[in-house]
Amino acid sequence: MADLQKTPLHALHLSLGAKMVPFAGYEMPVQYPLGVMKEHLHTRAKAGLFDVSHMGQVIVKGDSYAAAALGLETLIPVDVADLAEDRQRYGFFTNDAGGIEDDLMLANRGDHVFVVVNAACKAADIERMKAALEPDLTVTEITDRALLALQGPASEAVLSAIDPRAAEMTFMDVATLDLNGVSAWVSRSGYTGEDGFEISIPAADAESIATALLAHADVEPIGLGARDSLRLEAGLCLYGHDIDETTSPVAGALTWAIQKVRRPGGARAGGFPGAEAIFQEMENGTARKRVGLLPEGRAPMREGVMLYADETATEAIGSITSGGFGPTVGGPVAMGYVTSDYAAIGTQVYGELRGKRQPLKVAKLPFTPANFKR
Template sequence: MADAAENGDQQRTPLYDFHIENGARMVGFAGYEMPVQYPRGILKEHLQTRSMAGLFDISHMGQLSIVAQSGDLDEAKLALEALIPVDILGIQPGRQRYGFFTDENGGIRDDLMVANFGDRLVLIVNAANKAADEAHLKQHLPSGVVVEKVDRALIALQGPKAEAALARLDADCASMRFMDVKSLKLLGEDCPVSRSGYTGEDGYEISVPNEAAARIAHALLGMDEVEAIGLGARDSLRLEAGLCLHGSDIDKTTTPSEAQLNWAIQKVRRDAGARSGGFLGENVILQQVRDGVRRKRVGLRPEGRAPVRGGAQIYASEADGAAIGEVTSGGFGPSVGGPVAMGYVGTAYSEPGTRLFADVRGKRLPLDVSKLPFVALGFKR
């Protein structure tokens, strides 16, 4: 049994004391001391989020604000389209869209949310990539388009009771639909909020001033529906929801088509679209959208009870043959009640129901290709 490693120079979020007060076990994650779980444990936290509401500190994530000096936001939107193969121009005020930064080879540098708050775009990017993303933007955007780090805490409130809970602080949250963004007034503070998340449930991501973060978190946690949830359950929730984790399921060696993220590339950016191409890696990415790919990201359901983790090699045969794929995320799905995983397999093996085998501790265990997500999504569309 291995002991947890000591933390070195880790940063703390504005909610560090809140986590300690609530008995969190803290771990190092992307340079931050973050709560992996609270005393109730990952299983209960996961199920709490699926049935009630969970409060997550995601302040480690990057928040970047983008404006055009001219005051014409379309200028900033079009500039971003050179880095993100998504219809950014079409994101209306009050709306948000999923996207990714690509690189010259068609790989995925990071995935992100782009929100239009009317006067500015706000990007929410992964903690581990936020410095690189900011540098990437500054390197490529024209001088009239200005990127600024938003130094605020970020709180996610997720689950079927999230709306009821947040509505006690600002009833306006109830009128938002999935992927809407809006500025809400929470305990007197102006808070840009999106109706989205990373759990597969309905919910919100709430940007709050650092100094008000603990006050707002306490107010939400004091409500009957809400419990604090750590990164452990955040990972099992997103895995069941079939959502990619950058650094595991997607990275510079995987393309949008391979990752089955073509849905995020609107027609206007594809062949024959009005703004076709014009982004990093367009040759590879558009060719793959057109012609298909040799491997695909799929869901995987191990037959037995043993979790199959990221890194496990996948085989077509129980006995012999070379690997035809690899698991990129895997673990136990508390709502599914068994192990779940995702990974890449050769396209010939990607049909749901295909029986494959994964190497776990030297044994090839059976698992089946499965549709994603593993649970019904609770988004309020």
């Protein structure tokens, strides 16, 4: 794994007994000695600490917040400009065909927009922003900060023991907290469906902060394996799998993220790549849709399993894009795309597993109820 980058917590992962794997160009912990199943259940019961330092942290700055926000709105079909100060929102970059180039989080930090993007896409994302926005705005990748995610119902108690202001934040609030003298950019968010925080801290302080959080009896380190099963149960998309440059926000069931003001008739309608294609799909529907899928048997159905209308049909109606065992559900869970005729909740479809057609039902997402502090 010589060519892989390391996060500031690499040595800590090794000392905690993590099994390291290559992921998006980084050497990352896939699991710790607790194992994927227990790590998953622990996060939903108490709290888990994830190293997400591989993700891209970017500051977009101009003469004012509005200038930076309006610049980003030329690339992102969400309402950035009206986002209140110290609030965060989900979004995505689109392409001219209306496909999704990456999904992201953006926050209003008063005089700039703080953007967090996926590790695998960050170079392209930064390039895209620089090409479109500079020199009017500056696009700066933050490479000297680690990013931690503390997730689970005990997260508030754990973090507010270090800075009590953590308890005053609600879902998608952003604040600068003082964690043992370290200035931390904190958002009350995450990607597990649980309450929790994402915490950006200087790389030099990452190990001491992580160690302080792990010192709490309720906190266990959690690897990428459980991160994946947690986000899958929460119905959240993994970029490159559940959404990609060929899936539009409409097909990806993400139109909720496009606020009214950016839709036809809105004050700042369109003006982002692929607006016409996306509006046309919002009006007329799409050929396929992302749905939740619950295998009726016990066998997990994973990414790539082809879906059929019945046990004998020769033409597939879709495929699974994420699937596995859901430890909290206690059985297999999946999501994927089906042609829109088969997208209604409760529709029975069949997945081909080891040459046999096995039934699944189109199911409501998320599989586990979201547990956010609203």
